[in-house]
Amino acid sequence: DTEVTQTPKHLVMGMTNKKSLKCEQHMGHRAMYWYKQKAKKPPELMFVYSYEKLSINESVPSRFSPECPNSSLLNLHLHALQPEDSALYLCASSLIVSGSGTEAFFGQGTRLTVV
Amino acid sequence: KNEVEQSPQNLTAQEGEFITINCSYSVGISALHWLQQHPGGGIVSLFMLSSGKKKHGRLIATINIQEKHSSLHITASHPRDSAVYICAVRFPGAQKLVFGQGTRLTINP
DSSP states (O other), X not given: OOOEEEEOSEEEEOTTOEEEEEXXXXXXXXXXXXXXXXXXXXXXXXXXXXXXXXXEEOXXXXXXXXXXXXXXXXXXXXXXXXXXXXXXXXXXXXXXSSSSSOOOEEOOOEEEEEO | OOSEEEEOSEEEEETTOOEEEEEEEXXXXXXXXXXXXXXXXXXXXXXXXXXXEEEETTEEEEEETTTTEEEEEESXXXXXXXXXXXXXXXXXXXXXXXXXXOEEEEEEO
16 A cells, blocks of 8 residues: 545635544555645645654644644644635655655645635 | 756647656755646655666656756656656755756647
8 A cells, every 4th residue: 555545635614614634644654744735836845743743843824733643644633724725735654754765655635725 | 046946847748759857956965756746636756766767667767966967758758648747855864855846748649
């Protein structure tokens, strides 16, 4: 199994809603990542988890709250988002965060629309 | 200044043509990735390179460490190859990838 599975594929939410994005991998990877991608732009790193601990937070607003409950699962909790947060949210994983074994595997993404 | 530069930004070709996409980076790296993204879709990892050359089907990736340059080649291109191709590098000891701006490839039948 070399897949990173993201759910849901599409999400429309109001600015007062609370929702969560889910990412799952069963490759034994211990590094997991959240990226945000706007149209026609490369992905922007949001968070890195290494061995279930938050390793990097790229100054992301607190309305985005990541969670890594176990080594296979990564969540992104969303609350009080703004329309400009509408984007494709990509999850990725790699065996470890640095050194050899850092080939990244990406999910299909969740396309989020904030109305 | 982006530390990873790709060229061209856009490329349109006819089916069957040989395609080359280039990537240059500013300082030594531990690994370079070539990624593919179809419109509205997720990202697929095509290659991870730290030296030499890799081949998978019609795709070939090369890297020249001394010149800090990598190329992605597609032989016998096909309309289904139409996608954005992204070069991303990992600098030594870094936990994150630095992405190029991507090359939008369109293959016409």
